[in-house]
Amino acid sequence: MARWIEPTFAEWVARTPAETPIYAFINLLDAHEPYFRRPSSGPALASWLKYATTRQDTISWLTGKVTPSPDDLELIHGLYRQMIQGMDARIQALVEALRVSGRWDNTVLILTSDHGQAFGEHGMVFHMLRVDEQLIRIPLYLRLPGGEQGGTVAKGWANLIDVAPTALGLAEVPYTTFPSAVDLSALIDRERFQPVVAISDGIIWKHFRNKFNAERTRAIDRVFATAYLGDKKVVVDTVDQRISAYDIVRDPAESTDLWANESEALRPLADAATAAGLKTSGATLAELTPDVEDRLKAWGYI
Numbered sequence: 001m002a003r004w005i006e007p008t009f010a011e012w013v014a015r016t017p018a019e020t021p022i023y024a025f026i027n028l029l030d031a032h033e034p035y036f037r038r039p040s041s042g043p044a045l046a047s048w049l050k051y052a053t054t055r056q057d058t059i060s061w062l063t064g065k066v067t068p069s070p071d072d073l074e075l076i077h078g079l080y081r082q083m084i085q086g087m088d089a090r091i092q093a094l095v096e097a098l099r100v101s102g103r104w105d106n107t108v109l110i111l112t113s114d115h116g117q118a119f120g121e122h123g124m125v126f127h128m129l130r131v132d133e134q135l136i137r138i139p140l141y142l143r144l145p146g147g148e149q150g151g152t153v154a155k156g157w158a159n160l161i162d163v164a165p166t167a168l169g170l171a172e173v174p175y176t177t178f179p180s181a182v183d184l185s186a187l188i189d190r191e192r193f194q195p196v197v198a199i200s201d202g203i204i205w206k207h208f209r210n211k212f213n214a215e216r217t218r219a220i221d222r223v224f225a226t227a228y229l230g231d232k233k234v235v236v237d238t239v240d241q242r243i244s245a246y247d248i249v250r251d252p253a254e255s256t257d258l259w260a261n262e263s264e265a266l267r268p269l270a271d272a273a274t275a276a277g278l279k280t281s282g283a284t285l286a287e288l289t290p291d292v293e294d295r296l297k298a299w300g301y302i
Contacts, residue, residue, distance in 0.1 A: 002029070006090060010097035018102055021171070026094065030087040031113065033058060033126050035079035038086065050075060059208070061125045064216050068125055077119040108170050109143035110163055121253070129200055131226040131235055133252055136198045142166065142184050149188060156187030157196040157228050195227040195269055197276040207288050225277030227269045234259070234269040238277040243270050 005026060016022055034056040037048065054075050060066040068076075091111070098104040118124035118134040127135050140158050143150075159181070166184040168175040180194060203209045203221045212221070222239035231249040236242070245259040245266050259266065288296075 006093040006097070009094055010100070013097050013101045013103065016101075022103075023171075028087055028090060030083045030090070031080070031117070033076075033117070035076060035083050037079060038082045051079070058126050058128075059211055062128065062220070063212050068120070070120070073120040073125070080117060080119070106145045107143070108145060108167065109141070110167060111139065111141040111143075112160065112163065113138045114160070129202065129220050129224075131198055131200045131224045133233075133248060133254060135200075136226070137248075140184075144170075144185075149185075152188055154184070154187045155189055156192040158184055158187055158192075159196045159198075162187075191230065195229045195272045197225065197227050197272060199226075199276055199280050200224045201280045205288060207293075223277050223281040225273040225280070227273040227276070229269055232258075232262075232266060232269060234266050234273050236270060236273040236277055238274065238281045241274075245269075 005028070009024065009026065013022065037051045050071075054072050055061075055066055055068075056076060057066060061068060095104065095109075098107050115127045116133075116135050116138050117126055118130075118132060121134050122130065122132045124130055124132060124135065140160075140163075161178050161181040162184050165175060165177045165181050168177075169183050169185075182192065200223065202223050203212065203217065209217065209221070222237055224235060224237055226233055226235045228248075231247050232245060233248045233254075234243065234245045243259050243263070244254075244257045245262060246254045246256065247258060248254065263270075
């Protein structure tokens, strides 16, 4: 869990002159599988044995070699909640370091993630390969200096590409960024000027692809693209051009497909998703060089 982060950050902040601006990027992996049982969850032997024998092998589950039972999913989901609670405490410690140093009132804090997690929804476990809400609808919190606009829920859809221009703009640093990116503060009281898009690009590594049999590869190795605007979400499977649409305010579980009845009105969203997906589906697989493989192994991805 890299418990050295909080004290190291606090020490660095404390020894840096208050008039010197600082920038910190902190990556906490508590919300990423595998999940660990916290000591506070109790000493019961039966509970520990169930935890110890429940597999959290992402590749085996994605390749179909292991099918998690409802009890497995319930246990892992419970562990995930525990890890999130622990991460809350870690973030609190980082904020406290800024308070103690006298920097908090003038701090911009952006809290977000690169993906979400699934625990059996739509047949998925953990993440990758799809654009379901559980996988791509992630928190994105912007805390402005002095707590300005605190508690406000933005009206417009945000995207991770918006983080860089927002941070640079608040720091008054000139920048060049993606044409479709916006300053997050511009979305507080207005809709985004164009649909926000997300993509799942299939099995992208050759070493990973080799673990899937032909049937499983056909089923899941496809590019999904989705576009959001207002309360609507359109999903395009670029392999067979299958399109689905959902009202994610009334139907966050994506259980009712609206495309057949609302295709005419939602066609611009489908076009935006298709255009984004085609850029990815035509790309070639990346070669895994020895140095990249070593780094991925060190990070736990292989």
